[in-house]
Amino acid sequence: MKRLRGTAQYALCVACASAVLMLAATGCAPHAPSEREREEQAPPVEVEFTWSADVDCSACHADEATSMVTAGYPAAVHEAEGESCASCHADDTALASAHEGALPSSAMPKRLVKTKVDEGLCLSCHNLEELAAKTAESTVLADSQGLVENPHALPQTENHAAIACADCHKMHSSEAVADTAKAQCLSCHHENVFECNTCHEEM
Structure with missing residues (x-):
């Protein structure tokens, strides 16, 4: 009786082990990927881009x-x-x-x-004299000493002549022009003092 019980238990264990192996094999068996899966797994095909004036x-x-x-x-x-x-x-x-x-x-x-962006393109639509008149009372460009400059009528200097509209007016940014314009000034007037020769002695 004991031997029969042991044989039955052995048979039951073998059956269970076979079932587990079968389930494991079924779960792990490789399957052919679908077309969508192949597309998602495939590296993107890079096509050389040719620029033209009417491109998106x-x-x-x-x-x-x-x-x-x-x-x-x-x-x-x-x-x-x-x-x-x-x-x-x-x-x-x-x-x-x-x-x-x-x-x-x-x-x-x-x-x-x-x-x-060519400066002439901006000025073909925006009149500089009109802009200067509109910003005559602006206090956006004020230094630490209280000196205020009109952003569209800066004193004539070589450095000021090099400033382009796009240096202050960032078309593709939500940053306020008051911030970008002041940052442009501080790129040279790093002590936040606009009057020349007050920080560095003339050589």
């Missing part, structure tokens, strides 16, 4: 495209008036050069390096 910029420049339709961004104001990327980014030769070898997965540059 938003395909790669998603952040900039979003700024064109988001309130609070200067680019959205321009887009609402019917302007497009090409209205400001109009240097075809420089743009073609900047996009040479570009791929859809390329990291987007944080700022323009090979191309720039």
Whole structure:
């Protein structure tokens, strides 16, 4: 009787072990991936990009495209008036050069390096004298000594002549122009004093 019971227990153990192995084998058995799974697992095919004036910029420049339709961004104001990327980014030769070898997965540059927005394009729509009149009472550009400068009528100096509209007016940023303009001043007037020769003695 004891031997029979042991044999039955042994048989039961063998049956259980077989069932566990069968379940494990079924769960671990490789299966052919579906077409969708193959597409998701396959590395993206990178096709060389060729820039042209009528290309869809938003395909790669998603952040900039979003700024064109988001309130609070200067680019959205321009887009609402019917302007497009090409209205400001109009240097075809420089743009073609900047996009040479570009791929859809390329990291987007944080700022323009090979191309720039021509100052003449801004001034073809925005009259500098009118802008200066509008900002005559502005206190955005005030230094630590209380000296206030009109952002559109800065004293004539070589450094001021090099300042472009886009240095203060960031089209694709929601940062306030008061902040970007003051930061532009402080890139030279690092002591927050606008009057020259008060920090460094003349040589």
